[in-house]
Amino acid sequence: MKTEDVAHYxxxxxxxxxxYADLLNDLQIPHPHQNNVVSLHERQAIALRDKNKVLQDKLLxxxxxxxxxDAISEKMHRLTIALLTAYNFDDFLNGLQYCLREDFAIPYFVMRIWGLDLENKDYxxxxxxxEDVHAIAASLNQPYCGNHVADGIKALFAENGEHLQSFSMIPLNTTRPIGLLVLASPEIERFYAxxxxxxxxxxxxxISASIARHSLTVDNPSQNHDQHPIDGQPV
Structure with a gap:
């Protein structure tokens, strides 16, 4: 007789x-975690404790x-407040950089913006x-996380690029691609696939909405804020 036959029976x-009620008391079953035997009742209690441990671990x-x-949501809330209260593009950049570095503890990040009709390009x-970077940004339907990026992306970090091991590329879009935010870390597991x-x-x-909001105020903070931030048309 095979063990499967016993179980099936x-x-x-x-x-x-x-x-055969006496068998419940007489059966001796190997302990699952020790080198001794226990009764069926004890074995059932051990099974229940093990199941409870699994459930507790899942709950934790x-x-x-x-x-x-909750912690990430709180950080995002602080960033949102910082960007909403930014009076000009300088305040926007300062608030963004502070939150990324201090709140999110991201050691390296680079943002590139293009396609906006701005006279001030000093930032x-x-x-x-x-064009490769533009094409990468346009191809992203959602943020990319991983260890492999194009050389053109690493080049954005200048001499720091060779020490970086993991990256997150976040496309910036309004009605069209307007830029790319790249987060990076020397830790290989910080941004994983x-x-x-x-x-x-x-x-x-x-960030995209904030850039659109400030795109006209980069050159002239006194410009009419009732205009659309990209094409200059009334809202």
């Missing part, structure tokens, strides 16, 4: 232990995820970028 004969994991999401963010990108996507949308 017991499943199909649930009254077996009613007829969910609580940890919830606390992590590093408006430095000329290659399977990580969630919901908060990164929201970060890109928030």
């Amino acid at each position: 017991l499943v199909n004969h649930p009254d077996f232990f009613n007829e 994991e969910l609580i940890s995820f919830g606390e992590e999401n 590093d963010e408006f430095a000329e970028t290659s 399977d990580m969630g990108t919901l908060h990164l996507k929201r970060l890109g949308e928030l």
